Structure formats: structure tokens, C-alpha cells
Amino acid sequence: MTQENGVAEALLPLTPAVFQILLALSGGERHGYAIMREVEASTQGQLRIGPGTLYRSIKQMLAQGLIVETEERPDPALDDERRRYYRLTEFGQRVAAAEARRLARLVAQARQRHLLDIPGFDPGFDPGLGGAG
């Protein structure tokens, strides 16, 4: 493990809110409300982040260097120019990848112990990890 990966792994495990925010920002820079909508859509409504949790997480993630506020503001004709936009840093990408690997290992363990073979068990989404096809 490199020293940089070690630093990234020191932040694990991430809270569901922080991981989902990182995932939302991996698709490009977004403002707070867009992050909230993205999280809700990608989890099929299973996780809804309120403004309080969102901005507490953003404050923490800015301090940890996982995200930065972008300098550029959108065209006022297209969006409210007072909105703040955030984007993932390179370190944030490494931390998100490390958390994804950690979760993938957990899912692999669960699969190995046949926890995902229970009839009627529906993870709510297609994990797409080592599945057929």
C-alpha cells in the first residue's frame, strides 16, 4: 500500500452521506441541491440527505480536502449565480475508490456466505459486482 493510499484509507469507513456525495460529484461539479437530488435518484429514494446533513458533510469534506468549491459561476441566465458549486479533488477520488473497494470486499464476503442467495432478498439495485454476464 502506498503512503497516499494509506492516507485515503485512514478516512474509512465513510458515512453513507459522505460516500453518496462523493459518488454524486464523481459525475461532475454540482451545487448543493443538485447533490441532494442526485443522491435521492441514485439510491431510488432510500437515502435522502437534508440540507443540514449535506452542508455539515460538505464542511467536513472541504476540511479533509475531498472536495473543493469551484471558482467558476454558471451563466446567470441558466442558474442562480449565487449558488456554490463543488467538485471532487484527486484525493477525494482516491478516498471514494478506497471506500468502494472496502464495500466490494464486504459484498464479496456476504456473497461467499450466501447472504445474497436468500429467496426474496432484493438489494434494491443491481450491485454489478462479479455478476454473470
Added chain:
Amino acid sequence: MKRDDALSGVAVWSARLYRALLRVFPASFRRAYGDEMARAFRDLCRDAWRTGGAGGVLALWPGALRDLLLAASAEHVGGLTMLRLTMILSLAAPALFLLDNLVYMVWAVSLGDPPDFMTDVAIYGFIGWLGLAVVAWLVGAFVAARQGRWGWFALALCLPYAGSLLYSVLESVATPRVPRVRTA
């Protein structure tokens, strides 16, 4: 502001109320993120209004209140320095002591001999404020200890004294009390 951002009815009042409720957050957090949070909630209200009308906006509130309370309390606790904690505990201890004795005294003056449970309240109240005072004292000593060598010396002096004080209190609680006998 774009025309379709306009809110109406219950959505306007919800957005205003939410902005007012942001006062539960520490001032520094509010200055940094208050406007953004209010804007995000306003957007939530706008979308809820479009899809569900007034009912949709009202349905936002249980989750919004829960989120506000949890995030604000976590922000307050996270920003609590040891020095502030010492100050709060130090102030809470005599305040509890005062309240405890006032209740007992008022009862005794206005209603006569206080019942046994009031005596228990007085005793456990005493233990409560004394315990808080000792915790405040220890936290203060720990803060001092982090400042340098003399601070560690203060902590070293404080620990056995605090320990013996707590031991005395616990011993007095553990000793069975003889029930009072009322005389005619």
C-alpha cells in the same frame, strides 16, 4: 431570480420558517452555509409544490425538522471546546445546587416538613452538582495540563483530591439511612 422559481402559499411560509429555524446552528456555521441551506430548502419546497401542492410541501417538514435538529446538535457538540465544556459544567454545577436547595426550602416554608422523597431529591441533587463540579474541575485540569509542565502538575494534584471527594460522596450514598421517625 427566474420566474419559475417563484413560490406561493405554504411553500413561501415554509421557506421563511426554515430560514428562521437555521438559528439553531452555531453562528459561524450559519454565516458559512446558512444562505445555501435556505436556498436548497427553497428548491425542495418549489419541487414539492409542483408535484404535490401544499400537502407535498407539508410532508417535507418531519424530515426537515429531524435533519435540522440532528445536524445542529452535532455541529454544536463538534464545536465544543474543552474550555467551553469546563465553563458550562462549572456554571451548571452551582445552578443545580441553587435550584435544588430553593425547591427544598420553598417546600419547607410553604408546605411544612418536606416528605422523604424531597430529602432524597436534595441528597441526589447534591451528588449531581458535586459530580458536575468534579468533572468540570478535571476537564479544566486536563486543559491546563495540555498547556505545559505546570499544567501537568496541577492535574497530578487534582486527580487524587477529586478521587477522594468522589469516594466520600459514594460512601455516603452507600451507607443505609435510618428512616425518620415522626413524633407526635
